Amino acid sequence: MEETLSTKNSTKTRNITMVAVVAAIYAVITFAIQPVAFGPVQLRVSEGLNHLAAWNKRYILAVGLGVFIANLVSPLGWIDWVFGTLGTLIMTxxxxxxxxxxxxAVLKIIIxxxxxxxIGMAILAAEFTFAFSIGASGAFPSGSKGGILAQWVAYYITLVxxxxxxxxxxGVVIYALSKVVDLSK
Incomplete structure (x- = not known):
């Protein structure tokens, strides 16, 4: 009985630690590339960590928490805190x-x-469309001359x-990591 309790505590501690480590890595990478990590044209390299959710459900929370922390400095403020984080939780x-x-591993990364x-970029494009349409602080124009759908398409095309x-x-990093570390544990 004692061994089982010890094993459960060890697993719980490992899961909490992995969530914290991945969230921190996501946030640090995003902060490091902050000038290109936000906006309708972005290169948020930390997004490559989304692949981890294909190995273990704890990474859903880990990446979601990392996104929330990173988005604390987003020009969109609360809109990105809420909708950016929810979008990440949904897609992961x-x-x-x-x-x-x-x-x-290759099929996991492709999926x-x-x-x-x-789905993820569709949600983010909707977030940007919403932010711009309500005139939120930090919102940026899509450049589209059409209505809401045209704005959404313009954001989507620039984000993808x-x-x-x-x-x-x-995908390359996670694939290589999956060959030396069991990401499911």
């Missing part, structure tokens, strides 16, 4: 659900990339290239 949650029975580049680059870089 979907990634986890779609990949939990997938064994191939994660598709989810993040489509940087996200794909981040996902490719992150």
């Amino acid at each position: 949650g979907i990634t986890y659900l779609l990949t939990r029975r997938v064994n191939s 994660s990339s598709v989810v993040v580049a489509t 290239p940087g996200e794909i680059v981040s996902l490719i870089v992150g």
Whole structure:
């Protein structure tokens, strides 16, 4: 009985530690590249950590917490704290659900990339459209001359290239890491 309790405590401690470490890494990388990490055209390399959710559900919380911390310095303020974090929790949650029975690291990364580049960026484009349409402090124009849908499409088109680059870089790093560390534990 005592051994089982010790094992449970050890697992709980490991999970909390991993969540804290990944959240800190996400935030530090984002802070380091802050000039290009925010806005409708961004290269937030820390987004490559989204792939971790394909290995263990604790990374949903870890990346979500990292996004929240990083977004504390966002020009959009509370809008990015709330919607940026929720968008991350949604897309990493979907990634986890779609990949939990997938064994191939490459397939996990591909599925994660598709989810993040489509659903994740769709949510972020909606956040930017909302922020601009209400005239939020720190909001930026999409450059679109059309209505709400045209603005959303303009934001989406400008967000996806940087996200794909981040996902490719992150995919390579996470793939290599998965070969030397069991990310599911």
